[in-house]
Amino acid sequence: MKTFILLLALLVFVSTAQAQQIGLIANTDGRKTIALDGEWQTIIDPYESGFYDYRYQESANGYFKNAKPKSQSDLIEYDFDKSSPLKVPGDWNTQSDKLFFYEGTIWYKRSFDYQRRPNTRLFVYFGAANYRADVYLNGEKLGHHVGGFTPFNFEITKLVRDAGNFLIVKVDNRRWRDAVPTMMTDWWNYGGLTRQVKLVETPATFVHDYFIQLQKGSRDRIGGWVKLAGEKLTQRVTISIPEAGISKSFTTDANGFAAIDFNAELSLWSPENPKLYDVAIEAETDQVRDQIGFRSIETRGTEILLNGRPIFLRGVCIHEEAPLRGGRAYSREDALTLLGWAKELGANFVRLAHYPHNEFMIREADRMGIMVWSEIPVYWTILWDNPATLENARKQLSEMITRDKNRASVVIWSVANETPLSEARLSFLKDLVSHARSLDSTRLLSAAMERHYIDATTQMIDDPLGEFLDVLGCNEYVGWYDGLPAKADGLEWKSKYQKPLIMSEFGGDALSGHHGEVLTRWTEEYQEDLYKHQLAMLKRIPFLRGTAPWILMDFRSPRRPLPEIQDYWNRKGLVSNRGEKKKAFYVMQQWYRELQQSQK
Ligand code: GCU
Numbered sequence: 108m109k110t111f112i113l114l115l116a117l118l119v120f121v122s123t124a125q126a127q128q129i130g131l132i133a134n135t136d137g138r139k140t141i142a143l144d145g146e147w148q149t150i151i152d153p154y155e156s157g158f159y160d161y162r163y164q165e166s167a168n169g170y171f172k173n174a175k176p177k178s179q180s181d182l183i184e185y186d187f188d189k190s191s192p193l194k195v196p197g198d199w200n201t202q203s204d205k206l207f208f209y210e211g212t213i214w215y216k217r218s219f220d221y222q223r224r225p226n227t228r229l230f231v232y233f234g235a236a237n238y239r240a241d242v243y244l245n246g247e248k249l250g251h252h253v254g255g256f257t258p259f260n261f262e263i264t265k266l267v268r269d270a271g272n273f274l275i276v277k278v279d280n281r282r283w284r285d286a287v288p289t290m291m292t293d294w295w296n297y298g299g300l301t302r303q304v305k306l307v308e309t310p311a312t313f314v315h316d317y318f319i320q321l322q323k324g325s326r327d328r329i330g331g332w333v334k335l336a337g338e339k340l341t342q343r344v345t346i347s348i349p350e351a352g353i354s355k356s357f358t359t360d361a362n363g364f365a366a367i368d369f370n371a372e373l374s375l376w377s378p379e380n381p382k383l384y385d386v387a388i389e390a391e392t393d394q395v396r397d398q399i400g401f402r403s404i405e406t407r408g409t410e411i412l413l414n415g416r417p418i419f420l421r422g423v424c425i426h427e428e429a430p431l432r433g434g435r436a437y438s439r440e441d442a443l444t445l446l447g448w449a450k451e452l453g454a455n456f457v458r459l460a461h462y463p464h465n466e467f468m469i470r471e472a473d474r475m476g477i478m479v480w481s482e483i484p485v486y487w488t489i490l491w492d493n494p495a496t497l498e499n500a501r502k503q504l505s506e507m508i509t510r511d512k513n514r515a516s517v518v519i520w521s522v523a524n525e526t527p528l529s530e531a532r533l534s535f536l537k538d539l540v541s542h543a544r545s546l547d548s549t550r551l552l553s554a555a556m557e558r559h560y561i562d563a564t565t566q567m568i569d570d571p572l573g574e575f576l577d578v579l580g581c582n583e584y585v586g587w588y589d590g591l592p593a594k595a596d597g598l599e600w601k602s603k604y605q606k607p608l609i610m611s612e613f614g615g616d617a618l619s620g621h622h623g624e625v626l627t628r629w630t631e632e633y634q635e636d637l638y639k640h641q642l643a644m645l646k647r648i649p650f651l652r653g654t655a656p657w658i659l660m661d662f663r664s665p666r667r668p669l670p671e672i673q674d675y676w677n678r679k680g681l682v683s684n685r686g687e688k689k690k691a692f693y694v695m696q697q698w699y700r701e702l703q704q705s706q707k
Contacts, residue, residue, distance in 0.1 A: 143274070158277060196300060230307045314333065346369075400515025422457055425445055469516060472514075483507055579604060583610065585644070616628070
């Protein structure tokens with residue numbers, strides 16, 4: 108009887124610990140944080156024997172217990188402290204040859220001490236973990252997260268000890284048919300704790316989330332909200348922007364929520380003037396600081412308007428592949444290198460494909476004045492009529508918007524890439540579009556949609572999804588998968604919609620330093636020629652308002668095995684993975700410079 112009551116109490120404690128988890132903390136900058144970077148002890152567990160027992164039941168005694176033999180005859184069949192380490196942040200595939208192709212489970216363990224100050228709360232925050240993460244502290248389950256490219260956090264206030272804490276994360280990067288993305292992608296399935304893990308301390312009642320941006324269509328009215336979390340939910344909250352002489356106070360309601368709405372005379376953020384303001388959100392029990400830019404982004408017919416003025420998005424696509432070293436990019440330096448090359452190309456816009464990139468990319472884009480298209484990995488053949496898949500996609504969309512909704516650089520949310528037409532697909536994507544609009548009415552919605560030939564020389568954009576989007580996106584590979592480069596010369600583009608088009612992908616492969624005749628595939632000359640024909644065609648499209656060639660830098664893909672050319676790299680970069688600029692880079696740069704001149 109006594110053991111039963113103890114077990115019951117334990118179960119209640121664990122379930123309430125998991126149940127009490129609150130949503131994503133919007134901004135961890137400016138809070139007391141401790142980065143849990145560096146080496147973590149790991150156990151490679153392809154059969155998940157640290158999670159399931161031999162009856163394939165979830166084990167109550169798994170590796171998350173970090174058990175140690177208490178006597179010489181005690182049977183423990185794992186030992187984190189004698190296991191090989193892996194660096195965090197970082198994917199596991201590029202840290203060890205034996206893990207290069209590995210898809211499965213790896214357990215991570217990190218010990219830490221933490222003296223928590225009175226009246227504070229403590230969270231463990233993950234920038235991302237690919238793909239599914241089950242998280243434990245001191246042997247207790249905190250919860251799990253699905254989705255490899257968005258942040259999540261768990262509260263550990265009640266579980267943390269002053270000393271000897273062990274945080275254990277089971278990371279599983281296996282692909283699933285009902286997952287997002289699903290089985291097939293043209294990027295490497297880098298697994299692991301791919302972004303920073305940190306401890307975040309907050310007051311007992313703290314500023315949990317806020318949205319502070321110009322209202323839709325306005326250039327002088329700030330709108331949004333502030334949300335507190337904790338016990339003392341009704342408080343006076345002041346938003347101040349000292350440089351603009353602004354200090355506005357509001358009172359949160361019983362749920363800790365306050366809508367904000369006030370006039371503001373501001374220098375507007377743009378690529379030419381990436382103005383960021385120091386903004387303070389001060390409640391009675393907490394204060395958060397952030398750097399926020401203010402700009403309006405809209406469409407009018409086929410025009411895209413930034414701060415009320417028509418603009419052309421001179422873009423390039425980027426995968427989150429680390430420049431020069433390869434592997435999943437995660438650092439400020441990686442972001443500065445990639446965005447630096449985009450700037451050199453003459454870009455004022457980047458399409459971050461095909462998933463939300465790390466926060467450094469977005470924050471540096473804010474500072475460098477580069478507009479961003481950010482998307483969730485609803486890629487190719489998703490299981491459209493599976494409610495759990497839709498819920499998963501919605502959650503990734505929410506997490507992406509929650510993290511980046513205060514970033515001026517982000518102007519477009521994209522809900523899909525190259526997804527085949529069907530009723531189920533349309534209702535799935537319409538759901539995502541309205542979900543995004545319910546979370547953020549200030550930005551534009553797009554997707555890389557389908558298009559088709561209506562005759563040998565005319566491409567038509569009439570994907571039914573276009574009706575629900577603000578900006579049309581289309582990928583085309585005329586001259587690479589579709590004919591030879593000169594085919595573009597006779598091509599015309601039509602659209603069913605009076606909306607702006609961004610050509611969200613075009614291009615072809617070239618191995619850097621591989622030279623030959625213009626019609627010899629894989630040579631820089633072929634790629635250069637392809638771009639020349641492409642640009643001539645693009646300039647003829649009357650409703651084109653942006654371009655994002657595929658892609659800034661070569662990136663790893665399991666679908667590209669051609670020896671001595673690809674070697675598991677997609678070679679469509681304008682820059683090689685070693686930073687060498689290919690001839691086509693200069694074709695694109697020259698056009699962007701002309702456009703920049705003409706837009707002055
Ligand atoms: C597709 C796709 C990309 C892919 C590219 C390619 O259009 O969206 O993810 O890498 O084509 O084939 O290189």
